[in-house]
Amino acid sequence: TCTFQFSQTLIFAIEEINNSSSLLPGVSLGYKIYDTCSSTAMGVRMAMALMNGNDNTVLGEPCTKPAxxxxxxxxxxxCLSDKRKYPxxxxxxxxxxxxSRALAEMVRHFGWxxxxxxxxxxxxxxxxxATFTKVAEQLGVCLEYSLPxxxxYSQEKILRIIDQLKMSTSRVIVAFLDIWDLEILLEVFFEHNITAYQWVGTEAxxxxxxxxxxxxxxxxxGAIGLAxxxxxxxxxxxxxxxxKPLKTAxxxxxxxxxxxxxxCKYAVQNDTEDSIICTGEEKLSKIENTFTDLSLMPAFSNVYKGVYAIAHTLHTILENLKQLRFxxxxxEEVYFDKNGEPAARYDIINWQTSKQQLEFVAIGSYVSTFPAHDRLVVNxxxxxxxxxxxxxxxxxxxxAVQKGRPVCCFDCIPCAEGEINSIKCEQCNQDSWSNPQRDKCVKKEIExxxxxxTMGIFLTVVSIIGAFMTMVMLLIFLRYKNTPIVKANNSELSFLLLFSLxxxxxxxxxxxxxxxxxSCMLRHTAFGITFxxxxSCVLGKTIVVLMAFRATLPGSNVMKWFGPPQQxxxxxxxxxxxVLICVLWLIISPPFPFKNLKRYKEKIILECHLxxxxxxxAVLGYIGVLALLCFVLAFLARKLPDNFNEAxxxxxSMLIFCAVWITFIPSYVSSPGKFTVAVEIFAILASSFGLLFCIFLPKCYIIIMKPEKNTKKPLMGKAQVK
Known part of the structure; x- marks a missing residue:
């Protein structure tokens, strides 16, 4: 049926051109029509006969005419795009x-x-x-099977195909079949009760x-395909x-x-008794059959355009049809690309049933000349x-792809800590970490x-209390600076020591x-200098005690070598x-704020890098050397008369100081995060309180609570007995 429709389209176009006064005036086109009878061999034979002008082509006869x-x-x-073979x-x-590409993109669009x-x-x-398979793989679509x-085909070969289909798990079949093969395949599917597949088809x-x-x-x-x-x-x-048959070539x-x-039958001798007579005037418009169904009009247009392509070529005397555009x-614009082909344009057709009647519904389109993201449109x-x-x-x-299976078959493995995503686990950036669901990166906790x-408030309060107590003791010493106990303890160094504390x-x-x-530069340098x-003040007081004892010996004038100016x-x-050590430190490589990302994976520790x-x-070691020297000198003076008990x-106090800082070193190295800073603050406060309480608290107790002992006689009495 469609063959007659195509031939009539050819005749229509030729007659239209021959009747045109603007296209090929004075030239008439003719035609020859051959039937392939749905046979590839016959089709090739007829094509060769048409090209060689020989209606009776004999096998083995050479083709002498040019292409x-x-x-x-x-x-x-x-395959016909290969111009080396088909120029x-x-x-x-x-x-x-x-x-093939449009089919692959459409399959991927629907998530198959x-x-x-x-x-x-x-x-x-x-x-x-082959083209579909290549493009489908690039788009992430896997073929469970591809069957010819x-x-x-023999019955045995067809049964093998059916068995493979029944064992498959995919529910979509891409059918790159011509109409004759599909008709036979439908019968086979019905015989073996193979249904419930989503079919994807070609324009064929x-x-x-x-x-x-x-x-x-x-x-x-429900089939979907390109048309x-x-x-x-x-x-x-x-x-x-x-x-009309009588006026048709x-x-x-x-x-x-x-x-x-x-x-019906035309009147032929002895053949019309039981038959309806054909008059030749029957109306095609009054019957409904495959011939009057013009749903293939788009394909007719291809025949029509082909005839006009030749006519326009002849009309413009072009040597190369590929450069034609009209x-x-x-x-409708018609032109050929470098391979002698038109722009690819398809409608996407879906088989739908409405009121017990099958309808071909256009649900989208595919245009090859459009940008990649606009080629396929589906509704x-x-x-x-x-x-x-x-x-x-x-x-x-x-x-995680399953071993030995296509890439579309995979297992889902949880992402590692710090990674997210559902296709390929991606590492969060340094400032982020994966949430418990591992579906997004969240900012790391900053510590x-x-x-x-609570810890910060506690240490702040203790620091302020320590400073306040020191100032109170300083005021007490100022108030009673002329009393014997204050004078005996070197009031100038005492005031400087209380200020430094x-x-x-x-x-x-x-x-x-x-x-x-x-703050990073200030905290360590201020701590080093103040300590x-x-x-230094404690060391000076210790030396004064030693010198004061030796000054009591007959003929000794040692105090002139360590008076107030020398102190x-x-x-x-x-x-x-x-101060010099700290300045060099700050010039060469000073402390700076630093994000510690290595100690904890899920949080960032803000700290001062040294x-x-x-x-x-060097700063800490210098403090330790002075403290050790002070401790040794004080230890040597510990047996002086009781009234001179400053040593x-x-x-x-120095024993407490050294114990605190010796304990501090391993604690500082091993403490994590903010606790490192807390340990350092604790060492500063503990050593400061040790000095304050051991050196000044007993004296303040005597000044306030035991004023009767704050006289020259009790201080000198025992020394006189000795």
């Missing part, structure tokens, strides 16, 4: 190069990543399926009404429906077609089946010793809060050395 330009309206095989072949229907495929076992099916089929069969009529068991129900866009050639429908052949169409009278409202080998991995997991937290308590506050560039000032100078000299660790340990208090 002639051939224009096809129906051959879509990508004179052109076509007005898109190549399967585009159709696990599909099967059946192809016609010839150049058309094998070439088209041909209408002449998706828009075929005859196939739809054959599909009585709805095996293809040539609807195009109507003005006047063609009326021309086809106005055909080749009427002898057409007469048999007419008899079959209307179930518009039909209905405004699908009805539900479609799911066809995947493995369900998508939930957030927080990654795909530092804050003024707002106040700074020691306050410098611990620089360790609390978010580290900054200035050296403090220890001030010694304190200044010892402190200046520490810069030069040598500078830090005993200094010894005890």
């Amino acid at each position: 002639q330009v051939q224009i096809s309206h129906y051959s879509t095989c990508e 004179s072949f052109l076509r007005t229907i898109p190549s399967d190069y585009y159709q 990543t696990w599909v099967g495929a059946i192809r016609t076992d010839d150049d058309y099916g094998n070439s088209g399926m 089929f041909f209408r002449t 069969w998706i828009f075929d009404p005859v196939l739809a009529t054959m599909d009585k068991h709805n095996i293809l129900q 040539i866009p609807k195009t109507e050639v003005t006047g063609l429908k009326d021309f086809i429906l106005d055909i 080749g009427s002898a052949i057409f007469t048999k077609f007419w008899e079959a169409l209307f179930q 518009k039909t009278k209905d405004g 699908m409202t009805s539900a479609l089946p799911t066809s995947v080998c493995s369900e998508s991995c939930p957030p927080g997991t990654r795909k 530092y010793l804050s003024f707002a937290e 106040t700074l020691c308590f306050l410098c611990s506050l620089t360790f609390i809060g978010q580290p900054s560039e200035w 050296v000032l403090c220890i 001030r100078l010694s304190v200044l000299a010892f402190t200046f050395i520490q 810069g030069s660790s040598i500078g830090f340990w 005993k208090f200094i010894t005890f």
Whole structure:
């Protein structure tokens, strides 16, 4: 039926051109029509006969004529694009190069990543399926199977195909089949009760009404595929429906077609008794059959455009049809690319049933010349089946391909800590960490010793209390500076020591809060300088005690070598050395704020990097040397007369000081995060309180609570007895 329709379209176009006054004036086109009888061998034979001008081509007869330009309206095989083999072949229907890609993109669009495929076992099916398979793999679609089929296959071979289908798990079949193979395959599917598959088809069969009529068991129900866009050639429908056998070229052949169409017989001797007589005036418009069904009008347009391509070429005397570009009278642009092919454009057709009647519904389109993201347009409202080998991995997991299976078959493995995503686990950046569900990165918790937290508040309060107590004792010493106990303890060094202790308590506050560039440089240098000032004063007091005892010996004038000027100078000299160490530290490699990302994976510790660790340990070591020297001197003076008991208090205070800082070193190294800072603050406060309580608290107790002992007699009495 469609062969007659195509031939009538050819005749319509030629007659229209021959009657045109603007296209090929004075030139008449002719035609020859051959029937392939659905046989590949016959089709090749007829084509060769047409090109060689020999209606009776004999096998083995050489083809002596040069290649002639051939224009096809129906051959879509990508193999014909090879211009080395087919230099004179052109076509007005898109190549399967585009159709295969469009099918792959459409399958991926619907989320079918696990599909099967059946192809016609010839150049058309094998070439088209090869391209589809390649593109599908690039888009992440896997083929569970790809089976060849041909209408002449043996029953045994067909049964093997059916067995493989029954064992498959995919629910989508991509059918790269011609209409004749699919008709036979439908019968096989019905015999073996193979249903409930989602079919995806090519333009070769998706828009075929005859196939739809054959599909009585709805095996293809819901099929989706590509079709040539609807195009109507003005006047063609009326021309086809106005055909009369007696005025049609080749009427002898057409007469048999007419008899079959209307179930009648022309008056022939002894053959009309029981038959309806054909008059030749029967109306095609009044019957409904496959011939009057013009749903294949888009394909007719390809025939129409092919005829006009030749006419325009002749008209413009072009040597190369590939450079041709023109518009039909209905405004459709026709041109050929470098392979002699038109732009690929398809409608996406879905088989739908409405009121017990099958309808071919256009649900989208595919245009190869559009940008990649705009080529495929689908507007699908009805539900479609799911066809995947493995369900998508939930957030927080990654795909792990199953060994020996396609990439679409995978297991879902939880992402490691600090990783997210559902396709490939991705590491969060340094400042982020995965949430418990591992589906997104969240900012890491930032940790530092804050003024707002319990530990920070406690240490701040203790520091302020220590500074306050020191200031109170300083005021007491100022108030009673002229009393014997204050004078006997070297009031000038005592005032300087109390001032330095106040700074020691306050410098611990620089360790609390978010580290900054200035706080990092200030905290360690301020701590180092104030503690050296403090220890220098204690060392001076210790030396004064020793010198004062030796001054009581007959003929000794040692005190002139260590009077108040020398005491001030010694304190200044010892402190200046520490200041010099700190300045060098700050110049060469100062401390700086630092994000510690290594100690904990899930949080960031803000701390002060030491810069030069040598500078830090030099500051701490210098304090230790002075403290040890002070302790040794005080220890040597511990047996002086009881009234001169300053050395005993200094010894005890320095013992506490050294014990605190010796304990501090391993604690500082091993403490995590903000506790490192807390340990350092605790050492500062503990050693400061040790000095304050051991050296000044007993004296303040005597001044306030035992004023009767704050006289010269009790201080000197025991010495006089000795």
